[in-house]
Amino acid sequence: MKTPRHFLQFKDFSRAEFEYLFERAHRIKQQFKAYQKYWPLEDRTLVMIFEKASTRTRLSFEAGMHQLGGSAIYLNTRDSQLGRGEPVEDAAEVISRMSDVVMIRTYEQEIIERFASHSRVPVINGLTNEYHPCQIMADIFTFIEQRGSIQGKTVAWIGDSNNVCNTWLQAAEVLDFNVHVSTPPGYEVEPERAGLYGTDHFEQFADPMDATRDADLVTTDVWTSMGFEAENETRMKAFADWQVDAEMMRVAKRDAVFMHCLPAHRGEEVVADVIDGSQSVVWEEAENRLHTQKALLEFLVLGKVKE
Numbered sequence: 001m002k003t004p005r006h007f008l009q010f011k012d013f014s015r016a017e018f019e020y021l022f023e024r025a026h027r028i029k030q031q032f033k034a035y036q037k038y039w040p041l042e043d044r045t046l047v048m049i050f051e052k053a054s055t056r057t058r059l060s061f062e063a064g065m066h067q068l069g070g071s072a073i074y075l076n077t078r079d080s081q082l083g084r085g086e087p088v089e090d091a092a093e094v095i096s097r098m099s100d101v102v103m104i105r106t107y108e109q110e111i112i113e114r115f116a117s118h119s120r121v122p123v124i125n126g127l128t129n130e131y132h133p134c135q136i137m138a139d140i141f142t143f144i145e146q147r148g149s150i151q152g153k154t155v156a157w158i159g160d161s162n163n164v165c166n167t168w169l170q171a172a173e174v175l176d177f178n179v180h181v182s183t184p185p186g187y188e189v190e191p192e193r194a195g196l197y198g199t200d201h202f203e204q205f206a207d208p209m210d211a212t213r214d215a216d217l218v219t220t221d222v223w224t225s226m227g228f229e230a231e232n233e234t235r236m237k238a239f240a241d242w243q244v245d246a247e248m249m250r251v252a253k254r255d256a257v258f259m260h261c262l263p264a265h266r267g268e269e270v271v272a273d274v275i276d277g278s279q280s281v282v283w284e285e286a287e288n289r290l291h292t293q294k295a296l297l298e299f300l301v302l303g304k305v306k307e
C-alpha cells in the first residue's frame, strides 16, 4: 500500500505546493462564483470526525465536498464508538477502508498522528490543541487576494500563543515572512511545541504595540481555546491588555488588514470597531476556508490536476 499524503501541520507541504494550492483555490473559487459545475470528486467520500465544536470547519468541508461532487459524513465522539474507548488505530483502519479522505478535529496532535499512521487515505487536521493548518492556508490566500504576495511581510499576532499562532509561525518559515508575537508573561510561544525549524522568522515582544508597529496584517484569537475552559477566569485577567483596538491598528501600516479565525469575542481579544471596521477582512477570510479546502481535497485525493 502506498503511504498517503496527509496535512497534519502546515510544514507538511512545501512552498511550491502551497503556490499550486493557492492557484487552484483561485480557479475553483472563480468557477464556483460563475455557477460552473465542477465534480472531480464524484463518488468520493470525506469522513469528518469532530471531538470539539465547529461551525466554519464543518460547514466548509461538508459544503466543499458536495460542491466537488462527493459526499461528506459527520461523526462525533458523542454518538459513535470513538467516545467509548475504541482505539484510534482501529478506528483509522476501519474508517479509511470506507472513505477517500478523512478530516479530524481533536485534542492532542498525537491523536491525529496515530490516526494518520494507520490510515489508508489522506488525513487532514481540522484543528488540534497544537495546530490549525486549514485556517492559515485560508488566511494567507485571503492576504494574497487583498494585498499580493506575503513574502517578506510582517504579521502581528496579539494574545495567546495557541494552535492558530503556532501555525502562523510554521507558515512564516515555509513561505518566508515574519511574525511579531506579543503574549502576556507566562503565555509565550514554545518553539518546540510550535514545531519550528529555527527562529529566524519570528520575534517576541513584551508590549503588543511594539509587535503591531508597521505590521502588514494584525491578527488575534480567543483568549481561551477549546479544551482550556478551566483556565478562563485566570486568562481573562492575564490577557486584559492584549486587546486589539484602534490605537494598535493605528501603529500598523496604513493599509494593514485585520484577521480573526472566528468565533470572536468582541470586547475581549478585539474591540467591535476593529473587527467590524474597514480594515477587517474576517468575512472574506471565513469564506476562503471553503475555496482553499476544496483545492486541498482535490490535491489530496487526485494529486495535481491539469484542466
Ligand code: CP
Binding pocket: 053, 054, 055, 056, 057, 058, 127, 135, 261, 262, 263
Ligand atoms: N475558525 C474555525 O475553525 O471555526 P470553527 O471552530 O467554527 O470551525
Ligand code: NVA
Binding pocket: 127, 162, 163, 164, 221, 222, 224, 225, 226, 261, 262, 263
Ligand atoms: N484557538 C481556537 C480556535 C477556534 C477556531 C480554539 O482552539 O478554540
